[in-house]
Amino acid sequence: MAYNSIIVRLEMNHERINFGNVASAVSKAGGDITSIDVIRSGQLNSVRDITIHVADQKDTEVIDALKQLPGIVVVNVSDQTFLAHLGGKIEVTPKMPIKNRDDLSKVYTPGVARVSNAIHENREKAYSLTIKRNTVAVVTDGTAVLGLGDIGPEAAAPVMEGKAMLFKQLAGVDAFPICLNTKDTEEIIRTIKNISPIFGGINLEDISSPRCFEIETRLAQELDIPVFHDDQHGTAIVVVAGLLNALKVVGKRIEHVRVVVNGIGAAGVSICKMLLAAGVTRLVPVDREGAIVRGGGYDHHPMWAWLAQQPQVEDKAGTLQEVIGGADVFIGVSRGNVLSAADVEQMASDRIVFAMANPTPEIDPEEAMKIVRVFATGRSDYPNQINNVLVFPGVFRGALDCRARSINEPMKLAAARAIAAVVTAEERNEQYIIPSIFNEQVVAKVRRAVVEAAILTGVARRIPPDFR
Ligand SMILES: NC(=O)C1=CN([C@@H]2O[C@H](COP(=O)(O)OP(=O)(O)OC[C@H]3O[C@@H](n4cnc5c(N)ncnc54)[C@H](O)[C@@H]3O)[C@@H](O)[C@H]2O)C=CC1
Numbered sequence: 001m002a003y004n005s006i007i008v009r010l011e012m013n014h015e016r017i018n019f020g021n022v023a024s025a026v027s028k029a030g031g032d033i034t035s036i037d038v039i040r041s042g043q044l045n046s047v048r049d050i051t052i053h054v055a056d057q058k059d060t061e062v063i064d065a066l067k068q069l070p071g072i073v074v075v076n077v078s079d080q081t082f083l084a085h086l087g088g089k090i091e092v093t094p095k096m097p098i099k100n101r102d103d104l105s106k107v108y109t110p111g112v113a114r115v116s117n118a119i120h121e122n123r124e125k126a127y128s129l130t131i132k133r134n135t136v137a138v139v140t141d142g143t144a145v146l147g148l149g150d151i152g153p154e155a156a157a158p159v160m161e162g163k164a165m166l167f168k169q170l171a172g173v174d175a176f177p178i179c180l181n182t183k184d185t186e187e188i189i190r191t192i193k194n195i196s197p198i199f200g201g202i203n204l205e206d207i208s209s210p211r212c213f214e215i216e217t218r219l220a221q222e223l224d225i226p227v228f229h230d231d232q233h234g235t236a237i238v239v240v241a242g243l244l245n246a247l248k249v250v251g252k253r254i255e256h257v258r259v260v261v262n263g264i265g266a267a268g269v270s271i272c273k274m275l276l277a278a279g280v281t282r283l284v285p286v287d288r289e290g291a292i293v294r295g296g297g298y299d300h301h302p303m304w305a306w307l308a309q310q311p312q313v314e315d316k317a318g319t320l321q322e323v324i325g326g327a328d329v330f331i332g333v334s335r336g337n338v339l340s341a342a343d344v345e346q347m348a349s350d351r352i353v354f355a356m357a358n359p360t361p362e363i364d365p366e367e368a369m370k371i372v373r374v375f376a377t378g379r380s381d382y383p384n385q386i387n388n389v390l391v392f393p394g395v396f397r398g399a400l401d402c403r404a405r406s407i408n409e410p411m412k413l414a415a416a417r418a419i420a421a422v423v424t425a426e427e428r429n430e431q432y433i434i435p436s437i438f439n440e441q442v443v444a445k446v447r448r449a450v451v452e453a454a455i456l457t458g459v460a461r462r463i464p465p466d467f468r
């Protein structure tokens, strides 16, 4: 279950109530007081800030319980998650101060003109003389934000800022959120191409399918910097990493398992492609209207049409409930609460369920954990967090360091194997199939694997010093 922290400012009349009554009311309503700060204390009244750890969506119950107490005034309630977003979460910081005219003439005019001319003569110098070599655009149109859907570019911004923070903290990559006010494929492609000169890479984020496929393919063809749709490939890479380890835990081989993937959008298509490349022989892709079957006609969706031609895709039609029976693996990248315990119980023994819709998984984790052998979500509050945050920082660190032209399939497979290998055979178990995002080996190993594969496949334009 997810928890949140709220800070409640209370004015208490000491003649009518004591703090013990407050603590017991909070606890009865489902909260847990974790700290108390006295703001003002007098003989009759005091004002205190109490921090309460409270289960998701239970905060109103706790506040209502406090409001009903005699001698209490709830002065203010602040939610720590909202506080963390106040004013946005990132800023631009200069690398040196401008203290005098001499500094000014170096970083700005007239000195800067010589640097600009040098880049004009040799465009490649943008990599050594500007932020290009370490800067990635995180671009969205706000149409498939987490599992929240088409909530618009402004509402997508907190997620993009969060991605930018993770890029910087985990891999030292400077990432900038760009939220576009258009859903038009051609306009998105044109805009990204037009802003690309300052960036060393483009991370596409939360752009809904099927537009995301064309946008990525065209940009990858038309730009000479890496373009990576995180929801497609970041997710597929981390799923394959988790699955390789989960299969070892349950003692099944990838070529023998039957895999149901629910939600064949951006993430689902790429997961299916990568599972086939990794050796899956029995695949059941399922979307809203049921299974996508071998030989079916899907003229409206080129990626579904491609899937329907793959020999490993089953030809049995049906709803999720009709096709899940006997499956060894369920991978959900669709939306919250679409899978019941009864559905999961139809699966094979030693089943593996990755319920990755964010923020609400396909099945309630508390229910699922009782009936599956290996369970994972995209969330940080349960064991086995399968989230593309394990991928994009290291992939871009590697791609920027070797100045890769693109991020190709061998680089992606190498990244998946590198993530899986962070968990050793001794450490691996049902609760630990995937490393934590705070495990420092993750970015280092993914970077190394990505650079090696880029060099081997000829897309690296620079050999980083530690590879010479
Ligand atoms: N844990 C992680 O790292 C990641 C999780 N996700 C999650 O996966 C979900 C999908 O993300 P995207 O692929 O980017 O979105 P998308 O919008 O491209 O695709 C969603 C697909 O799910 C299908 N769908 C919706 N309801 C369904 C249902 N009841 N049954 C079967 N299919 C259904 C839609 O028709 C669509 O094809 C979101 O909840 C997102 O948060 C996505 C990327 C990474």
Ligand SMILES: CC(=O)C(=O)O
Binding pocket: 145, 146, 147, 206, 230, 231, 358, 378, 387, 388, 389
């Ligand atoms: C994690 C992520 O990128 C998503 O849920 O869309």
Ligand SMILES: [Mg+2]
Binding pocket: 146, 205, 206, 230, 231
């Ligand atoms: Mg995303």
